[in-house]
Amino acid sequence: MTPLLTSSSLQVRYGPVEAVRGVDFEIGEGEIVAFLGANGAGKSSTLNALVGLVPVAGGKVAFAGKDITDAPAETLAPAGITLVPEGRRVFGTLSVADNLKMGVYAIRDKERIAAAWDRVYSLFPILFERREQFAGTLSGGQQQMLAIGRALMCEPRLLLLDEPSLGLAPKIVDQVFELMETLRRQGVTLGVVEQNVARSLEIADRVYVLAGGRIATQGSAAELATSGQVQNVYLGGE
Amino acid sequence: MEILLQQTVNAFALGGTYALLALGLAIVFSIMGLINFAHGELMTIGGYVLMYCGLAGLPFALTVGLAILSTTLAAMLMERIAFRPVRNASGATMLITSFAVSMILQVLFQNFISVRSQPVLLPQLLSDSVRVGGFIIGVNKLLAIAATVVMLVFLDWFMKHQKTGIAMRAAAEDFAVARLMGIRANSVIAGAFALSGLLAGVAAVLWVSQRASVDPLMGFTPVLKAFIAAILGGLGSLRGAVAGGFALGFIEIYLAAFLPAAWQEFRDPIGLGIVVGVLLLRPNGLIPAASLKAQKV
Structure with missing residues (x-):
């Protein structure tokens, strides 16, 4: 396994509050890595720090062999790493097509852009049907598809997803998890923060369980699914 | 009836100028949360360029072009020098910075140009009037309305169909996510200032062409x-x-035209009272910003 992304002793602070207290992890090329843990464990802060949305207070992050610890957020999409933020955060007053156009903003190569449109519209035919509509008028599930489609427009090597199934209908949750597997087959590496533990253990290769800003448990998803260690962390037991 | 039509034309001309200035403030505010009180000094810069070019005897069309170009460049310089260093500071810090920029420019105008109001040479055409279907309209009023319409159509096209414009709307709605898409903060903000400077330039030409003079504090009232x-x-x-x-333009002109003479000295309080009344009913304004809605979700 070649690590595509390596984080060593990553720290995130909000004023005096230490949200992430030195976490080490790797995401290997072609893997699905899930980050689990209770609310406030530091999962989202970790993802946000990787893409420069919150400053890194300490430690190092390397992506594809390059140090990206202090890289500004806008340089990361062109470098091949992007995040689908929690709560989708589509541009509600822009049309669906304009949202996708923003996803491809940093790319100049016309052929790559055309290929990105084809790919996203074939993955999500509903977005093609609704391309003229304001993104704010889509259903929650469609907005999530748009948020993921928008992130895929820049053809990331590493796609980070923050709570992609949160607040969605069960049928749409199935679609989101299927989509993650489809993307992995297409060669996209995935890092996922999820509250749906059972489904995450099914699709992930490896899992990091966070608690109190530290990594409490890690291992292959198969191991953790049988050992019951994940449940213990959630319940605060040993 | 004739007076009503006449005053309506005046209201459109004045309201259009306010609209262009308010748009310039709104574009910058929507993207970086800064209320730029130095926007008025951009207008003043445009006014002085009109004055000097007029003295140099340049053709008026070229003069107007240079005035608008100068305010656009001045807005971009203002961003680069004064506002970029405080970009991530609180709203209050940015507001105070804009007051400082405004005052520094006013003092520079007073010391290096003149404390007094200076006449601006304008083509005769601007003070002429035309007769349209029985009532008389000043050419400058018609030009003001035409210029406002052209600018609004241009801006609408730019914001809807140009990649940079769409990126500005995206950044105004959610700056962090826009940056995730690879939209560069520096270029979006510089673009916002350039647009606001362009609008201030057009507004300066319209404002000066109504009064034919420029002074160091000219920009304060309109802004x-x-x-x-x-x-x-x-x-x-x-x-x-x-x-x-437009609403403010209509309120001001109609009050000035139709308020009884005894009430005229209360014109401004009455006008502002109407504004306050509207805000009591619609606290987020007539057409609230999208980012406000987003925060509530």
Whole structure:
């Protein structure tokens, strides 16, 4: 396994509050890595720090062999790493097509852009049907598809997803998890923060369980699914 | 009836100028949360360029072009020198910075140009009037309305169909996510200032062509009005800024025209009272900004 992304002793602070207290992890090329843990464990802060949305207070992050610890957020999409933020955060007053156009903003190569449109519209035919509509008028599930489609427009090597199934209908949750597997087959590496533990253990290769800003448990998803260690962390037991 | 039509034309001309200024404030505010009180000094710069070019005997069309170019460049310089260093500071810090920029420029105008009002040479055509279907309209009023329409159509096209314009709307709605897409903060903000400078330049030409003079404090009053217009329309909302600008123009002109003579000295309080009344009913303005809605979710 070649690590595509390596984080060593990553720290995130909000004023005096230490949200992430030195976490080490790797995401290997072609893997699905899930980050689990209770609310406030530091999962989202970790993802946000990787893409420069919150400053890194300490430690190092390397992506594809390059140090990206202090890289500004806008340089990361062109470098091949992007995040689908929690709560989708589509541009509600822009049309669906304009949202996708923003996803491809940093790319100049016309052929790559055309290929990105084809790919996203074939993955999500509903977005093609609704391309003229304001993104704010889509259903929650469609907005999530748009948020993921928008992130895929820049053809990331590493796609980070923050709570992609949160607040969605069960049928749409199935679609989101299927989509993650489809993307992995297409060669996209995935890092996922999820509250749906059972489904995450099914699709992930490896899992990091966070608690109190530290990594409490890690291992292959198969191991953790049988050992019951994940449940213990959630319940605060040993 | 004739007076009503006449005053309506005046209201459109004045409201259009306010709308352009309010739009300039709104574009910058929507993207970086800065209320740029130095926007008025951009107008003043445009006014002085009109004055000097007029003295140099340049053709008026070229003069107008140079004035607008100068305000656009001045706005971009202002961003680069004064506002970029405080970009991530609180709203109050940015506001105070804009007051400082405004005062420094006023003092520079007073010391290096003149404390007094200077005449601006304008083509005769601007003070002429034309007769349209029985009533008389000043050419400058018609040009003001035409220029406002052209600018609004241009801006609408730019914001809807140009990649940079769409990126500005995206950044206004959610700056962090826009940056995730690879949209560079520096270029979006510089673009916002360039647009606001362009609008201030057009507004300066319209303002000066009504009064044929320029003084160091010229920009203060119209920008204060534009600020009121932007709040009335919904701070940070571009459509709101246009609506607020026209609404304020209509309120001012109609009050001046139709309020009984004994009440005229209370014109401004009554006008502002109407604005306050609207805001009591619609606290986020006539057309609230999208980012406000987003925060509530």
